[in-house]
Amino acid sequence: MTDVAQPAQAQPEAPLSPTDRSTIRRGRVRARTARAELHEILDAGLICHLGLTTDSGPLVLPTCYGRDGDTLYLHGSTGAASLRSLAGGAPACVTVTHLDGIVYARSVFHHSANYRSAVIQGVAVPVLDDADRRHALRVVTEQLAPGSWDGGARLPTEREMAATLVLALDLGEASVKVRTGPPGDDEEDVAADEHWAGVLPLNQTWGHPEPCPLLPAGTPIPERVSGR
Amino acid sequence: MTDVAQPAQAQPEAPLSPTDRSTIRRGRVRARTARAELHEILDAGLICHLGLTTDSGPLVLPTCYGRDGDTLYLHGSTGAASLRSLAGGAPACVTVTHLDGIVYARSVFHHSANYRSAVIQGVAVPVLDDADRRHALRVVTEQLAPGSWDGGARLPTEREMAATLVLALDLGEASVKVRTGPPGDDEEDVAADEHWAGVLPLNQTWGHPEPCPLLPAGTPIPERVSGR
Numbered sequence: 294m295t296d297v298a299q300p301a302q303a304q305p306e307a308p309l310s311p312t313d314r315s316t317i318r319r320g321r322v323r324a325r326t327a328r329a330e331l332h333e334i335l336d337a338g339l340i341c342h343l344g345l346t347t348d349s350g351p352l353v354l355p356t357c358y359g360r361d362g363d364t365l366y367l368h369g370s371t372g373a374a375s376l377r378s379l380a381g382g383a384p385a386c387v388t389v390t391h392l393d394g395i396v397y398a399r400s401v402f403h404h405s406a407n408y409r410s411a412v413i414q415g416v417a418v419p420v421l422d423d424a425d426r427r428h429a430l431r432v433v434t435e436q437l438a439p440g441s442w443d444g445g446a447r448l449p450t451e452r453e454m455a456a457t458l459v460l461a462l463d464l465g466e467a468s469v470k471v472r473t474g475p476p477g478d479d480e481e482d483v484a485a486d487e488h489w490a491g492v493l494p495l496n497q498t499w500g501h502p503e504p505c506p507l508l509p510a511g512t513p514i515p516e517r518v519s520g521r
Numbered sequence: 522m523t524d525v526a527q528p529a530q531a532q533p534e535a536p537l538s539p540t541d542r543s544t545i546r547r548g549r550v551r552a553r554t555a556r557a558e559l560h561e562i563l564d565a566g567l568i569c570h571l572g573l574t575t576d577s578g579p580l581v582l583p584t585c586y587g588r589d590g591d592t593l594y595l596h597g598s599t600g601a602a603s604l605r606s607l608a609g610g611a612p613a614c615v616t617v618t619h620l621d622g623i624v625y626a627r628s629v630f631h632h633s634a635n636y637r638s639a640v641i642q643g644v645a646v647p648v649l650d651d652a653d654r655r656h657a658l659r660v661v662t663e664q665l666a667p668g669s670w671d672g673g674a675r676l677p678t679e680r681e682m683a684a685t686l687v688l689a690l691d692l693g694e695a696s697v698k699v700r701t702g703p704p705g706d707d708e709e710d711v712a713a714d715e716h717w718a719g720v721l722p723l724n725q726t727w728g729h730p731e732p733c734p735l736l737p738a739g740t741p742i743p744e745r746v747s748g749r
Contacts, residue, residue, distance in 0.1 A: 355636065446629045
């Protein structure tokens with residue numbers, strides 16, 4: 294993460310990264326090609342960063358998503374110009390990143406971060422069939438709040454469905470990059486032994502649920518929330 | 522976060538969001554215009570998502586950054602095509618997002634996330650002067666690993682400096698969006714009282730430092746790491 298990753302060059306045999314633009318060139322040692330790893334990274338995430346090109350340049354927006362098989366679902370208001378642009382065929386890039394730790398090297402130059410990231414490029418297609426749309430929204434909801442769709446909350450009305458745009462992005466064109474482990478210092482810096490080196494791990498943890506003030510007093514917190 | 526944010530419409534009096542493309546239209550209630558809030562969000566972050574437009578479409582990459590005043594610094598290898606493209610004048614978008622919690626609403630439709638995000642659009646210019654480059658790298662290093670530049674690690678050699686591209690992005694054109702607080706359910710759903718609602722906070726916490734296996738046994742962990 295000390296430098297910016299960059300896709301290039303075809304690896305036709307790889308189960309992941311099958312095209313020129315989705316093959317990682319820089320930091321090759323950290324590139325992964327297993328589809329299971331892509332799925333794992335996506336499933337462990339809560340938000341993605343959605344990139345698109347607008348008339349005034351690139352735009353990167355945080356948003357929710359969900360994965361089912363090799364499809365990533367996005368959703369949003371039918372009024373959102375960014376989603377409408379994607380629905381019209383504008384290419385998209387979806388990136389999910391987990392920051393796992395800060396890598397303190399003996400040299401500033403080799404400072405880095407331990408992370409897992411997935412970058413998906415493609416054209417997201419609108420999901421139009423009502424049953425498919427409900428399935429997609431279930432997938433997105435369950436990624437964000439497991440249990441909410443299946444009994445935990447009121448399902449969407451026809452009107453709410455009409456106000457929602459649902460897009461499907463194929464995971465065919467994806468690249469995965471992972472850095473783990475200690476710093477990769479130069480031998481001379483290790484031998485000099487002048488500075489501490491190591492990794493400071495970073496964790497995401499759930500806090501205590503905060504019930505809505507409008508709930509009747511004593512309403513129990515469901516296990517799908519408290520046990521997360 | 523249930524829908525995708527979208528910039529538009531000028532607010533000429535705002536201290537932030539001064540241009541058409543950086544003014545938030547959707548979710549207006551969550552848009553913030555204080556520059557201090559932009560700085561706070563950037564200073565609290567460890568990585569950003571850098572968006573650019575390539576020949577094959579938009580690309581979003583996680584990378585490190587640092588802020589000094591109203592300048593955001595990026596760096597990377599001189600071999601990274603993405604950075605070279607930006608250095609050549611390609612427009613950039615840098616987004617920093619903090620996910621603070623999951624908003625469980627009584628309806629699936631009002632499920633959301635509590636978050637703070639900053640979106641900066643502009644053209645990043647290469648930093649060329651050697652002293653300026655060192656200053657920029659100090660800022661980026663201190664954002665990732667406070668204390669590393671000032672005594673905690675070996676500073677860059679001439680060769681390492683030559684291998685590093687440094688870019689500066691002005692924070693003039695930025696938008697900030699923040700969601701806090703309980704779910705915004707419809708009155709009928711609140712009255713029906715059929716589902717739990719509230720927020721499950723999400724925290725980032727540091728783990729125990731993991732010393733590099735190549736360190737001599739008994740090397741103490743510096744306070745800048747253990748006390749973070």
